[in-house]
Amino acid sequence: MFILSKTFxxxxxxxxxxxxxxxxxxKQNVCLHPKNFYATCYESLQQxxxxxxxxxxxxxxxxxxxxxxxxxxxxxxxxxADLGLRKFELIIFQFPHTGRKASIKNNRDLLRNFxxxxxxxxxxxxxxxxxTLCAGQGGTPADSVKREYCNTWKIVEMAAYANLILTKxxxxxxxxxxxxxxTGKRNAGNEFHTARAMSHVFRFAEDPPTLSPGWISISNGDSNVDLSSNxxxxxxxxxxxxxxxxxxxxAMQIVQNLQQKQNISEIVLPGSDHKELCVSLQNAKSNVIGLQLPSLLKEITQDSFASAVCHALSFPLMKMSDIDSxxxxxxxxxxxTNNCDELLANFQAIFESYSNYQIELNIKPSAIPFKCLSDTSSLEILEQNSLCVNISSGKQAIIGQHCLLKLDHCNRNSTCLSIILLEIDKVMLSLNPSISSNAMWSLDEKTRKLLWHAFSQRDVYVPQSLFPPKYVHDISFWVRSGGKDHPKHPLTMDRLKSIIVQTADQSLSSVELLxxxxxxxxxxxxxxxxxxxxDFCLSRQNCSKLNDIVRKNISQVFNVILR
Structure with a gap:
């Protein structure tokens, strides 16, 4: 029990x-200083x-x-708040109830106001x-007694009004x-049913960092619309x-491991100014090229890969992903590299050190174009493949792409070069399914630390906020036809999703066409x-405000009439 696990x-x-x-x-010394222990009741002591x-x-x-x-x-x-009491490390409410045959709504109000x-x-x-609530009242997946959510007290949602998150x-x-x-809600002879009751532990959520407005410019016919983008x-x-x-x-751990396994003495990485960089290093064991932008692949020459095993590592690029990613x-x-088999073997060994299962990497033919080579017409692409991972737990996933190309398509004896694109997020999710892609990019530092600790220690990731509430909003609208009077964007589901993602960001769970x-x-x-x-508390009223902004941005970008 959490209450008995420490002294307050x-x-x-x-x-x-x-x-x-x-x-x-x-009796069990839960409070370190009894003088700081306050027991209160709603009625008078005599009652x-x-x-x-x-x-x-x-x-x-x-x-x-x-x-x-x-x-x-x-x-x-x-x-x-009216009592003028001190601050407390632990506040307890056992089996709250408004009394008599109270409605569910009244008890939700009691929880929210408490x-x-x-x-x-x-x-x-x-x-x-x-x-602590009786079985089924809380409405969380942890309840052994299941009720329809609408028939529960929605305890997590009620706590969100006070910026409190469920941690246990x-x-x-x-x-x-x-x-x-x-004792029960009427008298001593009418006890609460404590069998399968659940104790819910809440704490303050960290306040999200203050974001300077991020603006995106959306083409809108002859002009642009500037939208605030979280x-x-x-x-x-x-x-x-x-x-x-x-x-x-x-990604940095991968780089360090490859340096050790491939005997690469130095990896050239670009600075934070994001300028293009292509530097060759000559040493006795290998040649290394540090790349930041994929367009620089065309700068690779055959002489750069004269040694037996060579690698060019790009700085991991943070970017917007596709809407369905x-x-x-x-x-x-x-x-x-010019030795793909050895590189895959090294990747496999690195990945296994972060997983509790055996890992197998392989490449499979794919019709999807290698997305980083759109501007390399001087290179002859021989193969395009998907990079797949098979895990002994039975999970399979595509974690990147592979292509085989010639550095000089005019030279029959030109060196063949394998390029592997690793999608780091997908690699991590395949190695530890308990982690969350959203948590990887959380603005909350503690969340990121907890996730990295779980991943690096091959442990189960437990989020700070358990069972955060979901809020569903339906948005309907008439779609106007285009023309001179309405030169806005034509509406497609992908464009619509993109605007919603830009606006709601990490407060967005899903978008579906009804x-x-x-x-x-x-x-x-x-x-x-x-x-x-x-990561952060999202109450119903804050969600409604966010949904209003989403509606406003949709109407600014598209030819629609909101209902």
């Missing part, structure tokens, strides 16, 4: 009945004694006071709020608290802190946009 400097309990839980916690049993309640109150702790009555858990109230007394990011959820074992006798703003920050980004860290940002890495209508004279579309933030 200050503890506040709200909604006590017979005070038996406060009694149990003090509690009458309602929940005179003998048991009076005994517990006396014990709490004898320990030097404080007992307060007539305390409304939804108005804690979380907002408790926020004012929580000791920053070092504080925790613990709420575990079965509540009442047997672990000696002397605890839960994605571009995040790219600016990511570009400043590459060494804290897990895909970059993994795994993430809105990805890292690519280019490696060139309905499309066209009778020849007019047409309409309805799309479903699902929002979810895995």
């Amino acid at each position: 400097n200050s503890v506040l309990l709200v909604g006590e009945g017979n005070f038996s839980f406060s009694f149990a916690l003090l 509690c004694i009458v309602k929940y049993g005179e003998t048991e309640t009076s005994k517990n109150i006396q014990f709490i006071q004898d320990m030097g702790a404080t007992v307060l009555d007539c305390i409304d858990a939804t108005k804690l 979380f907002i109230s408790a926020q004012s007394l929580l000791n920053g990011t070092n504080g925790f709020v613990v709420v 959820v575990q079965p509540f074992g009442s047997d672990a608290f000696s002397g605890y006798l839960p 994605l571009k703003a995040r790219l600016v920050i990511m570009d400043r802190i590459p060494d804290t980004i897990p895909p970059y860290q993994f 795994i993430s809105s940002i990805q890292y690519d890495m280019l490696v060139a 309905d499309e209508y066209n009778d020849g004279n007019c047409s309409s579309m309805c799309i479903r946009v699902t929002y979810q933030s895995c």
